[in-house]
Amino acid sequence: MPSTPRNRLGDLERAVMDVLWATSDTHPGGRTVREVHDVIGVERGLAYTTLMTVLDRMAKKGLVDRERDGRAWRYTPSSTRAELTSETLHHTLGELAGDTRRSALLHFLGESTPEELDELKAALAELEARQPDAAGTT
Numbered sequence: 001m002p003s004t005p006r007n008r009l010g011d012l013e014r015a016v017m018d019v020l021w022a023t024s025d026t027h028p029g030g031r032t033v034r035e036v037h038d039v040i041g042v043e044r045g046l047a048y049t050t051l052m053t054v055l056d057r058m059a060k061k062g063l064v065d066r067e068r069d070g071r072a073w074r075y076t077p078s079s080t081r082a083e084l085t086s087e088t089l090h091h092t093l094g095e096l097a098g099d100t101r102r103s104a105l106l107h108f109l110g111e112s113t114p115e116e117l118d119e120l121k122a123a124l125a126e127l128e129a130r131q132p133d134a135a136g137t138t
Helices: 011-022 033-044 046-061 081-092 098-110 115-128
Strands: 064-071 072-077
Touching: 011 033, 011 046, 011 072, 011 081, 011 115, 033 046, 033 072, 046 064, 046 072, 081 098
Parallel strands: none
Antiparallel strands: 064 072
8 A cells, every 4th residue: 555645744744733733722723824934934944935835735635624814824734643643553554464564563562661561551451441342232
């Protein structure tokens, strides 16, 4: 399965998404290119038009939604950080078959800290608690 543009973020796309995710509660209507530029463009020495192009491409990839606000566009993340991360992980693992997938997971877990493993165990327990048991009860 080839990689899709949506689940592969470049460095600048990731920085833009970080701004949109971090400010989604305080700016539920989204951020303009100017507002994103004020946060990351200035410190990175980026032109306004560079961020305008990046956000336009991100909208075409489905990473962000946009809505007209006068002459400007307001951009909002089309998914949460957790949703996009999950989609990326599923896509990456979906590219691997059988034993290769298992080996990759074991390698990942082998490099995890005890704290990360505890978090994974807790997440699995939570997921199992949400699943109906084999008898069909919830």
